[in-house]
Amino acid sequence: xxxxxxxxxxxxxxxxxxxxxxxxxxxxxxxxxxxxxxxxxxxxxxxxxxxxxxxxxxxxxxxxxxxxxxxxxxxxxxxxxxxxxxxxxxxxxxxxxxxxxxxxxxxxxxxxxxxxxxxxxxxxxxxxxxxxxxxxxxxxxxxxxxxxxxxxxxxxxxxxxxxxxxxxxxxxxxxxxxxxxxxxxxxxxxxxxxxxxxxxxxxxxxxxxxxxxxxxxxxxxxxxxxxxxxxxxxxxxxxxxxxxxxxxxxxxxxxxxx
Amino acid sequence: xxxxxxxxxxxxxxxxxxxxxxxxxxxxxxxxxxxxxxxxxxxxxxxxxxxxxxxxxxxxxxxxxxxxxxxxxxxxxxxxxxxxxxxxxxxxxxxxxxxxxxxxxxxxxxxxxxxxxxxxxxxxxxxxxxxxxxxxxxxxxxxxxxxxxxxxxxxxxxxxxxxxxxxxxxxxxxxxxxxxxxxxxxxxxxxxxxxxx
Numbered sequence: 001x002x003x004x005x006x007x008x009x010x011x012x013x014x015x016x017x018x019x020x021x022x023x024x025x026x027x028x029x030x031x032x033x034x035x036x037x038x039x040x041x042x043x044x045x046x047x048x049x050x051x052x053x054x055x056x057x058x059x060x061x062x063x064x065x066x067x068x069x070x071x072x073x074x075x076x077x078x079x080x081x082x083x084x085x086x087x088x089x090x091x092x093x094x095x096x097x098x099x100x101x102x103x104x105x106x107x108x109x110x111x112x113x114x115x116x117x118x119x120x121x122x123x124x125x126x127x128x129x130x131x132x133x134x135x136x137x138x139x140x141x142x143x144x145x146x147x148x149x150x151x152x153x154x155x156x157x158x159x160x161x162x163x164x165x166x167x168x169x170x171x172x173x174x175x176x177x178x179x180x181x182x183x184x185x186x187x188x189x190x191x192x193x194x195x196x197x198x199x200x201x202x203x204x205x206x207x208x209x210x211x212x213x214x215x216x217x218x219x220x221x222x223x224x225x226x227x228x229x230x231x232x233x234x235x236x237x238x239x240x241x242x243x244x245x246x247x248x249x250x251x252x253x254x255x256x257x258x
Numbered sequence: 259x260x261x262x263x264x265x266x267x268x269x270x271x272x273x274x275x276x277x278x279x280x281x282x283x284x285x286x287x288x289x290x291x292x293x294x295x296x297x298x299x300x301x302x303x304x305x306x307x308x309x310x311x312x313x314x315x316x317x318x319x320x321x322x323x324x325x326x327x328x329x330x331x332x333x334x335x336x337x338x339x340x341x342x343x344x345x346x347x348x349x350x351x352x353x354x355x356x357x358x359x360x361x362x363x364x365x366x367x368x369x370x371x372x373x374x375x376x377x378x379x380x381x382x383x384x385x386x387x388x389x390x391x392x393x394x395x396x397x398x399x400x401x402x403x404x405x406x407x408x409x410x411x412x413x414x415x416x417x418x419x420x421x422x423x424x425x426x427x428x429x430x431x432x433x434x435x436x437x438x439x440x441x442x443x444x445x446x447x448x449x450x451x452x453x454x455x
Binding site: 006007008010011013014015016017020021022023024027028030031032034035 | 291296299300303304307308311312315316321324325328329332333336386389390391393394397409411412413414415441444445
């Protein structure tokens with residue numbers, strides 16, 4: 001046959017190889033393991049390293065922006081971010097009492113912003129408008145919730161809004177951009193909103209804590225020096241006697257409460 | 259018809275692309291390895307494990323040392339993958355690398371022996387080692403009775419049809435048919451693998 005010569009050559013090659021066995025399966029597996037573990041590991045870690053680095057950069061930028069925004073006023077670019085972060089805090093609040101406290105805190109912040117932008121009446125207008133919105137939320141929470149915790153916070157509402165009333169008085173006397181009619185009207189409206197919430201709180205407090213109610217009303221009547229002194233007093237102090245406090249209340253308010 | 263002629267006819271009818279789909283080239287496998295394909299590396303190891311392992315075995319190393327040499331060679335291959343210039347000559351490259359690692363292993367495990375120096379001096383025992391590897395692989399692709407007949411023929415090219423019939427349990431007429439078919443397949447497979455004998 002034509003293939004005989006080929007077969008002899010193949011036979012020679014075959015005999016040269018036949019005595020050598022294959023390497024053991026574990027040895028082959030070990031050789032295969034040289035590649036995947038190392039390569040797979042590197043790729044896996046590389047992918048995660050990029051993802052983690054990107055996430056850290058985003059978090060860092062967010063953190064820096066929020067920190068800068070905390071100091072922002074209505075005439076700065078970061079003010080909207082500040083308001084958004086405040087809204088997020090309110091949305092994440094776990095109870096009506098916590099939401100009430102946050103709205104009070106942010107209301108105070110708005111007045112502070114208004115007094116800081118003395119050279120920009122329009123920014124002050126925005127701040128006071130936002131103040132009224134915060135007070136509307138406070139009012140809604142006090143009205144809507146028959147929550148014990150909220151009721152327990154009414155004393156705090158009185159204290160905070162009393163402070164706000166004092167600061168608004170100062171703003172009314174020396175508003176930013178003096179002579180700006182629109183701004184003056186906004187300050188007056190803010191004061192009226194504060195008085196309305198204080199009166200509402202006083203009426204609610206009258207049933208259980210008359211001293212707080214009296215204090216709330218006196219905050220509204222801040223023209224009278226004696227009443228202002230009374231407003232700043234703490235229970236157990238000089239004006240602890242309920243009768244004394246009651247005698248100071250306006251007659252109409254007493255009628256409303258009875 | 260001669261086996262060679264049959265082989266040429268088969269090659270003419272079989273596009274190269276078809277062949278490469280069945281058995282990817284070294285270049286394809288290396289490219290896939292560089293892209294992180296674990297299976298491509300596994301295929302490379304399986305393809306050349308015996309070739310690499312046989313080098314230290316021929317030099318007289320025991321099974322453990324020979325497997326150590328094999329690990330080292332594949333470790334080096336893995337490191338050199340991105341810089342390999344001619345993937346079609348990977349077999350020869352691995353044989354040379356295995357020979358060098360065998361010499362190193364001999365010097366480590368038998369420092370007083372002259373085996374390493376003898377291996378350095380003579381390269382003859384590695385001649386044709388790639389062809390031996392191809393032949394083993396080609397035989398491995400044959401089916402049951404074809405493989406029995408081809409192995410028997412390679413053991414003894416003068417074996418009679420009667421003896422083949424006794425080994426396979428086939429009739430002598432059938433043995434002739436299977437023998438012809440098996441040798442054709444062997445030749446075709448070798449040809450596809452780049453056999454140059």
